[in-house]
Amino acid sequence: MNKKIYLACPYTCKSKSFIVRKLVHWWRFRIANKVAAELMKQGYCVFSPISMSHPIAVQSTLPGTWDFWQNQDIPFISWCDEFHIICIKGWDKSTGINAEKELAEKLGKKIVLIKY
Numbered sequence: 019m020n021k022k023i024y025l026a027c028p029y030t031c032k033s034k035s036f037i038v039r040k041l042v043h044w045w046r047f048r049i050a051n052k053v054a055a056e057l058m059k060q061g062y063c064v065f066s067p068i069s070m071s072h073p074i075a076v077q078s079t080l081p082g083t084w085d086f087w088q089n090q091d092i093p094f095i096s097w098c099d100e101f102h103i104i105c106i107k108g109w110d111k112s113t114g115i116n117a118e119k120e121l122a123e124k125l126g127k128k129i130v131l132i133k134y
Contacts, residue, residue: 024098025054025066028112030082047072053104053132065094084114095121100128
């Protein structure tokens with residue numbers, strides 16, 4: 019059985035500019051996809067919430083906040099063997115990542131920081 023990875027990546031941006039926020043979302047979505055693909059090539063089974071939720075949020079105008087997405091993401095943290103974090107700007111201040119990481123630690127999941 020392949021090791022199951024939950025791949026956390028910051029998503030939201032606090033810029034007042036709508037265009038900047040959308041560009042940051044798109045850029046972070048692309049990074050999450052790239053890292054997820056690399057992990058998959060290594061034989062891991064990967065759940066990347068940004069890869070899944072970004073297209074859904076954009077198409078249906080759902081919010082990109084942790085408050086909304088936590089109900090979708092928490093079951094996958096329980097499912098995973100390891101919790102990986104893509105360390106891009108803002109990862110350590112991300113509300114979602116901090117909440118996810120805290121849960122992963124409580125569940126005894128191995129935490130892996132991915133420098134990007």
